[in-house]
Amino acid sequence: MYDFEFVKPSTVADAVAALADEDAMALGGGQTLIPTMKQRLASPSKLVSLAGIADLQGVTTGGGSVSVGGATTHATVAAEAGAYPALAALAGDIGDPAVRNRGTIGGSVANNDPSADYPAAALASGATIRTDRREIAADDFFQGMFETALEDGEIITAVDFPIPEAANYQKFKQPASRFALVGVMVAKYPDGVRVAVTGASENGVFRWKEAETALTKDFRTDALMDLDINPLNMISDLHGTGEYRAHLVKVLTKRAVATC
Amino acid sequence: MPTVSMTVNGKTVSGEVEGRTLLSQFLREGLSLTGTHIGCDTAQCGACTVHVDGVAVKSCNMLALEADGAEVRTIEGMANPDGSLGVIQAAFQEHHGLQCGFCTPGMVMAAADLLAANSAPSEAEIRAHLDGNICRCTGYHNIVKSIQAAAAQLG
Known part of the structure; x- marks a missing residue:
């Protein structure tokens, strides 16, 4: 890892100012960024830790939604997002316990790893990603593998999750990395069902709209019987072929519906 | 610096x-x-x-x-003030929770983290909590036994 300057501001405004430097990067819990820097795949000149900003911490529930501060750890979400049990369960199964004590929602969502869990939760919930300068709908936020709508130096201050009537996240873990080989989040809202898939597509997290339409009409696993998902743009690697991942998408969607 | x-x-x-x-x-x-x-x-x-x-x-x-x-x-910081082994450490020794010992510091710290939050974990809870701690010698059985014994002793 190349050396860098480390700063830990206590306000969002100071963090935004610190990130204005060329080659500065925001640091959440570092559970992805530090390993990436060790491999010299990232070499920021300055790291701006967001861990000292009180405004970015914690889970608040009200008005039919759960709002998670951008620097809130997975362990805290698992413990405090009880108003949205599927979200708490998802957070409580990311990585391992020590990783959950450091990793943050803002870091996960901003990185948009194609196998990360939180992007599926945000997209299936129709979440709103709030930043230091605007609000972005999850549908507009995730723009492909490791790509998001965030501008340089833009900080995620919170993610607001509308609480569904029922929801479930099913993850088929890649046992070495503990990332999702495929993960499917199903969330049922009064105006329809949303299905978000992580781990499977070359384009990162996506909504399986055919399944959403079928499940909005009839919220039973049988509604998915005749549906299949095209394996063409699925990730194919040593852990599984595109066809295998496409198969898992359907199986996990059914399991999620059955568990709702 | x-x-x-x-x-x-x-x-x-x-x-x-x-x-x-x-x-x-x-x-x-x-x-x-x-x-x-x-x-x-x-x-x-x-x-x-x-x-x-x-x-x-x-x-x-x-x-x-x-x-x-x-x-x-x-x-x-896990040993007793007089230098003798703490409860979790002693349980690992007593129940053969280690062979080569390389993973043991991490196992003991993970176990202490678990027992601080859950004084009577089930076997499944112990195994789930050790998800991020890898041991290539013991096959985990004796590590789980050690943590169960420590939990019983710590009450």
Whole structure:
């Protein structure tokens, strides 16, 4: 890892100012960024830790939604997002316990790893990603593998999750990395069902709209019987072929519906 | 160079570090607390697990400067004040919870983290909590037994 300057501001405004430097990067819990820097795949000149900003911490529930501060750890979400049990369960199964004590929602969502869990939760919930300068709908936020709508130096201050009537996240873990080989989040809202898939597509997290339409009409696993998902743009690697991942998408969607 | 200060096993310590100095490196090389092991250096194996402000973290995946002002506890802080083994350590010895011992500091710190939150964990809960701690010798059975025994003793 190349050396860098480390700063830990206590306000969002100071963090935004610190990130204005060329080659500065925001640091959440570092559970992805530090390993990436060790491999010299990232070499920021300055790291701006967001861990000292009180405004970015914690889970608040009200008005039919759960709002998670951008620097809130997975362990805290698992413990405090009880108003949205599927979200708490998802957070409580990311990585391992020590990783959950450091990793943050803002870091996960901003990185948009194609196998990360939180992007599926945000997209299936129709979440709103709030930043230091605007609000972005999850549908507009995730723009492909490791790509998001965030501008340089833009900080995620919170993610607001509308609480569904029922929801479930099913993850088929890649046992070495503990990332999702495929993960499917199903969330049922009064105006329809949303299905978000992580781990499977070359384009990162996506909504399986055919399944959403079928499940909005009839919220039973049988509604998915005749549906299949095209394996063409699925990730194919040593852990599984595109066809295998496409198969898992359907199986996990059914399991999620059955568990709702 | 920046200076970092923290409390490690009850003692206030400080030292000069680089931005990139890892907490594991500061503990081992700066403070000579070599009980914290570095196994994979990729946050997979858990040998470097320590407690920061009361919760388990992988010290190879945290910067020393991120721990500035924190309370850190390492395996060296798990023994009794007279130097004899603490309850969890003694349980690992009694129940053969280790063979080569390389993963053991991380296992003990993970176990202490679990027992602080859950004084009577089930076998499944113990195994789930050790998800991020890898042992290549024991097959985990005796580690689980050790933690169950420690839980019973600590009540």
